[in-house]
Amino acid sequence: MRLWSVIGAGVAGLAVATELVARGAQVQVFDPSGPPGPHGCSWWAGGMLAPWCECESAEEPVLRLGQQAIGWWEEHTTVTRRGTLVVANPRDLPDLRRFARRTEGFTEVIQAEITQLEPDLTAFSKGLHFPDEAHLDPRRALSDLYRGLTDKGVQFHRKPAPAGLKNAIDCRGLHAREVLHDLRGVKGEMLVIRAPDVALTRSIRLLHPRMPLYVVPRSDHVYMLGATMIESEDSGRITARSMLELLSAAYALNPAFGEAEVLEIGVDLRPAFPDNLPRIRRLGRTIYANGLYRHGYLLAPALAQGVADLALNDTHTELVDEDRA
Numbered sequence: 116m117r118l119w120s121v122i123g124a125g126v127a128g129l130a131v132a133t134e135l136v137a138r139g140a141q142v143q144v145f146d147p148s149g150p151p152g153p154h155g156c157s158w159w160a161g162g163m164l165a166p167w168c169e170c171e172s173a174e175e176p177v178l179r180l181g182q183q184a185i186g187w188w189e190e191h192t193t194v195t196r197r198g199t200l201v202v203a204n205p206r207d208l209p210d211l212r213r214f215a216r217r218t219e220g221f222t223e224v225i226q227a228e229i230t231q232l233e234p235d236l237t238a239f240s241k242g243l244h245f246p247d248e249a250h251l252d253p254r255r256a257l258s259d260l261y262r263g264l265t266d267k268g269v270q271f272h273r274k275p276a277p278a279g280l281k282n283a284i285d286c287r288g289l290h291a292r293e294v295l296h297d298l299r300g301v302k303g304e305m306l307v308i309r310a311p312d313v314a315l316t317r318s319i320r321l322l323h324p325r326m327p328l329y330v331v332p333r334s335d336h337v338y339m340l341g342a343t344m345i346e347s348e349d350s351g352r353i354t355a356r357s358m359l360e361l362l363s364a365a366y367a368l369n370p371a372f373g374e375a376e377v378l379e380i381g382v383d384l385r386p387a388f389p390d391n392l393p394r395i396r397r398l399g400r401t402i403y404a405n406g407l408y409r410h411g412y413l414l415a416p417a418l419a420q421g422v423a424d425l426a427l428n429d430t431h432t433e434l435v436d437e438d439r440a
Contacts, residue, residue: 128286151257159381167220187416197317300384328364
């Protein structure tokens with residue numbers, strides 16, 4: 116039996132290794148940074164499994180391939196299926212109507228229905244409820260994938276992959292740019308806060324012309340706040356403007372967020388190709404799986420399945436870059 120070597124233990128690498136093992140392959144994983152942690156951009160993700168919402172600004176494959184993600188993740192970690200609620204302040208209702216025109220799979224809701232779904236949201240007269248969407252805790256998901264692989268005997272090597280590996284699958288994100296020259300980094304910034312006086316149970320998106328906000332609940336009144344997508348490769352700091360906008364938008368969602376405790380500030384670079392869609396390329400002896408952009412958890416299952424199809428069956432799915440394979 117061939118031994119497949121997965122390089123990189125972020126969400127892409129762990130999902131690829133998990134899919135290969137599920138199909139009976141023998142796998143080892145190389146990552147000099149060790150098990151999943153704050154060194155990887157997967158650690159700082161929102162964890163929204165929201166293909167219908169994402170199609171507001173993403174290409175069609177994100178909607179179609181992303182719908183597979185919820186079921187895949189439910190096999191490997193805890194997923195909360197309570198949908199997504201999209202709201203806007205009265206002055207921003209044109210943005211809500213525009214969002215509705217560009218998406219599908221939602222029900223229009225009014226204030227009474229919004230407060231029935233989320234009693235702590237009382238200031239919004241109209242919204243969109245996407246009932247089939249879900250979210251997960253990225254850190255728990257990474258840990259569950261890692262534990263599932265080690266339980267099945269997969270070896271994790273805390274060192275760089277040796278040169279000349281046969282049957283290698285490179286999932287290193289931006290570290291693969293010396294080979295994938297059209298890969299770029301897109302800066303993302305996020306906050307983790309604890310707000311004991313706020314109780315939200317599903318992902319919330321607040322539309323705003325400057326800084327659309329998403330809030331993803333964790334446990335114990337902990338929330339992830341995110342929104343930024345900056346064409347910059349400065350991953351060392353969050354800007355004062357971004358932090359101010361994130362916190363101001365959260366306060367507009369519910370003033371009780373004004374008393375929240377800021378637990379963490381995260382900044383990292385998402386790997387992206389020019390069209391912001393992931394790609395699978397076979398170059399020499401190595402398969403490269405990369406470019407998840409802001410859709411890491413949403414599209415990692417489809418990416419992993421495409422890699423397994425190519426590696427084990429030489430089947431080219433739509434994510435395989437035929438021009439370069």
